[in-house]
Amino acid sequence: MTLLNLADILAEILDFDDVYAGCLDGTKEKSIGIYNSKNPQPKRICIGGKACTRTLYKDITILIHWTDNPTQADVEAEFVANKLDEIREYQHEGFTIKLVQPNNKVWVGRDEKGICEYVINTTVIYERND
Numbered sequence: 001m002t003l004l005n006l007a008d009i010l011a012e013i014l015d016f017d018d019v020y021a022g023c024l025d026g027t028k029e030k031s032i033g034i035y036n037s038k039n040p041q042p043k044r045i046c047i048g049g050k051a052c053t054r055t056l057y058k059d060i061t062i063l064i065h066w067t068d069n070p071t072q073a074d075v076e077a078e079f080v081a082n083k084l085d086e087i088r089e090y091q092h093e094g095f096t097i098k099l100v101q102p103n104n105k106v107w108v109g110r111d112e113k114g115i116c117e118y119v120i121n122t123t124v125i126y127e128r129n130d
Contacts, residue, residue, distance in 0.1 A: 006060060
């Protein structure tokens with residue numbers, strides 16, 4: 001599963017078009033970026049190799065870049081975290097997301113234009129459908 005897959009899934013779930021994989025459109029007042037985690041869990045492979053490994057994990061960081069109003073940014077970050085928590089058995093392009101485990105949202109401050117930002121570190125647990 002790639003960041004682009006996850007960006008597409010999140011855009012669909014949130015009904016929001018400005019979700020980006022590996023980057024963020026800083027020119028927009030509202031956008032969301034998905035990045036590979038800087039602290040991923042060790043890769044897990046079952047005895048018997050990849051063919052026997054059905055459940056996989058992907059650690060990501062979601063950056064919510066949302067207006068210059070801290071209250072609106074906080075509400076949106078909470079909304080995103082709650083939506084992530086609701087994902088179960090979601091089918092997408094050869095994968096089934098079994099569960100998403102978001103951590104608490106964390107305020108990371110404002111960007112150079114004064115836009116408020118939060119991050120949510122998240123583990124996606126999924127299976128290949130092959």
